[in-house]
Amino acid sequence: MGADHTRPAPSAPPRVRRILIATVVPLVLATVVAALMLWPRNAPEPADATDPPRHHGTVTRVVTEPCPPTPEQPEGAPGTRPERCGTVAVRVDSGPAVGQQVETPVPAGPGAPTVDVGDEVILVELSDPADPSSVMWNIAEHQRGTPLVWLAVIFAVAIVAFGRWRGLAALAGLAASFAILLTFVLPGIGAGRDPLLVAVVGxxxxxxxxxxxxxxxxxxxxxxxxxxxxxxxxxxxxxTVATAATHLTGFGSEDATTLSMFQADVDLHGLLLAGIIIGSLGVLDDVTVTQAATVTELAHANPTLSRLQLYRAATRVGRAHIASTVNTIVLAYAGASLPLLLLLTADSRPVGQLLTSEFLAQEIVRSAVATLGLIAAVPLTTGLAALVTTAGRQTPGSPAGEPAPPPAPRPSRDRAETLEALSAARSGRASTPPPAASDRWPDQDRSTDSAW
Incomplete structure (x- = not known):
C-alpha cells in the first residue's frame, strides 16, 4: 500500500524522533490493550456440519437431450428458456467411492455450471435417510483450487520481482492483514462485540x-x-452521524438479511460502519504515505523551502491525488454493487425514491463518508509531515540546535549589469557558465527528470 520510494528518507533530529516515539508508542500500546480486551475468547462454535459429503471428480462423458415441456410451462412459452437435460458420467477422484464411475443429471437452474468432458468438478453425495444404500450424485460446481493457486503464485512473483525486498514486505503485510481480519475482526463481530469498535481497533x-x-x-x-x-x-x-441522519438499519443487502437469520445478535448497523472503516483503510494508507513522502522529497530537493511552502506544494500534489482517488472509490463501490444497480434500473419507481431507498442510500453514504475521510487525510498528513521535516533544520554554519534562518532574497541586478549581459548574449560573447549541478541540486545521485 502506498507509494514506493527506494531512497531512504533522511533521519529526523533526535528531538523530533523522541516526540514521535512519545506519540506513537502509547497509541500502539493502547491499540494492543484494546485488542486484548475485545479479543473473542467465547466466540460461538460453528454449528455441526449437516451438509452432504462433497468429493472431487472428473467428467468423462456428457449426454444431452432436449428437455420435455412441463405442464406448468409449455415448451416455447414466453419468458422461458430451453434447458439442457441428460446425464453426465463422472469419475470419482476422492472419498470412499474413489475410482468409481457415477452418473449425475446435467446441472440446471440459475447459476448451474456448464460442464464438458475433462472438467474437474465437485460432486455432492446425497443419500436417502430411509434407505442409506440409495445414493444419488449431483454436480455442485467446478474445482477452482489449481487456477487460484497459479494466480496467487503469479501475483506474488510479480510483486517480488518489481518491488524486491519492499515487495516481499508488502506480501508479509498482506498476510498480516488477513490474519488480523480472520482471527480478530470477524470473530469479534460474530461474538457480539461492538462492530464499530472492533473495526477501529482492527x-x-x-x-x-x-x-x-x-x-x-x-x-x-x-x-x-x-x-x-x-x-x-x-x-x-x-x-456514525451519516448513518444516523439517514436512518440506515444495515439491512441494505441480501447478505445482511441472511446473516441476521443465522446470527441474530450481530448489530447490522454497526457492521455497516465497520465495513466503511475497513474499506477506507487501504485508500487512506496510500494517500498518507504519498503525502508524507512528497513532503520529504520536496524538502530534500530544495532545503530552503519554508514550512508553509512545503505544505502548499505538497497539498497541490494531494489535490491531484484526491481528484483521481475519489473516482476510484465510487467506481469500486459501484462495481461491487453492480447487480444491485442493474436491478434498480429495472425498477419502475421514480428516481428520487430509488436514490433514497435503503439499498442505494447505503452505498451513497458509504462512498461519501469514505471520500470525506480521504480528503481530511491530505491536510492532516501534509501538515504533520511539514512540521517533522522542518523541525531542527540547520544550515552548515549554524550552531547545533539553532534553526536555519530564512533564505535571503536574491539581490536584483542594476540596469547597467542587465544591459551588459544582454549585449554580451547578442554579440555572441561567452557568458558566465551556469552553476554546476551540485550547486543546484543537493544530491547528485537523485533523478534529474525535467519538469513539466
Missing amino acids: AALIMFVVLYLTHGVTAQTSVAVLGTLGSLVLTGILG
Missing part, C-alpha cells in the same frame, strides 16, 4: 503492522501512521 492493528513492515520504522512512516489513524477516527465519526 484497522489500527493492520495499519501499524503493514505501514511499519512495508515502509520501515522511520519518521516519515510515523507521520503517515498518525495521519491514517486521525483520518480513521474522523471517518468513524462521520459514518
Whole structure:
C-alpha cells in the first residue's frame, strides 16, 4: 500500500524522533490493550456440519437431450428458456467411492455450471435417510483450487520481482492483514462485540503492522501512521452521524438479511460502519504515505523551502491525488454493487425514491463518508509531515540546535549589469557558465527528470 520510494528518507533530529516515539508508542500500546480486551475468547462454535459429503471428480462423458415441456410451462412459452437435460458420467477422484464411475443429471437452474468432458468438478453425495444404500450424485460446481493457486503464485512473483525486498514486505503485510481480519475482526463481530469498535481497533492493528513492515520504522512512516489513524477516527465519526441522519438499519443487502437469520445478535448497523472503516483503510494508507513522502522529497530537493511552502506544494500534489482517488472509490463501490444497480434500473419507481431507498442510500453514504475521510487525510498528513521535516533544520554554519534562518532574497541586478549581459548574449560573447549541478541540486545521485 502506498507509494514506493527506494531512497531512504533522511533521519529526523533526535528531538523530533523522541516526540514521535512519545506519540506513537502509547497509541500502539493502547491499540494492543484494546485488542486484548475485545479479543473473542467465547466466540460461538460453528454449528455441526449437516451438509452432504462433497468429493472431487472428473467428467468423462456428457449426454444431452432436449428437455420435455412441463405442464406448468409449455415448451416455447414466453419468458422461458430451453434447458439442457441428460446425464453426465463422472469419475470419482476422492472419498470412499474413489475410482468409481457415477452418473449425475446435467446441472440446471440459475447459476448451474456448464460442464464438458475433462472438467474437474465437485460432486455432492446425497443419500436417502430411509434407505442409506440409495445414493444419488449431483454436480455442485467446478474445482477452482489449481487456477487460484497459479494466480496467487503469479501475483506474488510479480510483486517480488518489481518491488524486491519492499515487495516481499508488502506480501508479509498482506498476510498480516488477513490474519488480523480472520482471527480478530470477524470473530469479534460474530461474538457480539461492538462492530464499530472492533473495526477501529482492527484497522489500527493492520495499519501499524503493514505501514511499519512495508515502509520501515522511520519518521516519515510515523507521520503517515498518525495521519491514517486521525483520518480513521474522523471517518468513524462521520459514518456514525451519516448513518444516523439517514436512518440506515444495515439491512441494505441480501447478505445482511441472511446473516441476521443465522446470527441474530450481530448489530447490522454497526457492521455497516465497520465495513466503511475497513474499506477506507487501504485508500487512506496510500494517500498518507504519498503525502508524507512528497513532503520529504520536496524538502530534500530544495532545503530552503519554508514550512508553509512545503505544505502548499505538497497539498497541490494531494489535490491531484484526491481528484483521481475519489473516482476510484465510487467506481469500486459501484462495481461491487453492480447487480444491485442493474436491478434498480429495472425498477419502475421514480428516481428520487430509488436514490433514497435503503439499498442505494447505503452505498451513497458509504462512498461519501469514505471520500470525506480521504480528503481530511491530505491536510492532516501534509501538515504533520511539514512540521517533522522542518523541525531542527540547520544550515552548515549554524550552531547545533539553532534553526536555519530564512533564505535571503536574491539581490536584483542594476540596469547597467542587465544591459551588459544582454549585449554580451547578442554579440555572441561567452557568458558566465551556469552553476554546476551540485550547486543546484543537493544530491547528485537523485533523478534529474525535467519538469513539466
